Amino acid sequence: MSAAYRPGPDAGVTLSEDGQTVYVAHLPGGPLVVLEGAAAVIWVEATTAPGDGWVSRVADAFGRPEDAIASDVETFVDDLRARRLLVTDDSPRD
Template identity: 75%
Template sequence: MSGAFRPGPDAGVTVDGDSGTVYVARLPGGPLLVLEGAAAVIWAEATAAPAAGWLSRVAAAVGHAEDVIAADVEDFVADLRARQLLVPVDGDDQVDGADAPQ
């Protein structure tokens, strides 16, 4: 079982277990992105198993309805994908992971 997304092939990722902050960069040259708060939650849930329902888990974690945050989450994930920091596990472009393998 895997998440809906995984780090890109040249991405280096470190998660601070105490703060939940995610540090991610394309290696070797960067730039380094520091994901905190909702951004770190999105990364964590998008890359955590099970893939199905990860957007719902983000919504629950940030205390907003899924339909309220979906567009912003989709834009954020699209930006990470454009930077080649995040890639879909199964090649599917769906953000919500509804059809992703479990």
């Protein structure tokens, strides 16, 4: 089973040792995007299998109902996709 999303074709990703921060950038020139807090949780859950239920896992991480956060999560992921930092896992690989 795969994740819902994966890093874009030229995105480099590093997760901090404590798992609280995600660093992502288009390689080789950037810019560097630093994801912390909820943004880091969203990235990790979106890119971790299984793809089904990942928004629910984000909601659980914050003790919130899924329907209360789904719209904000979708907006955030749409922004990452527009910047080609995230692509759907079934997107063609470059």
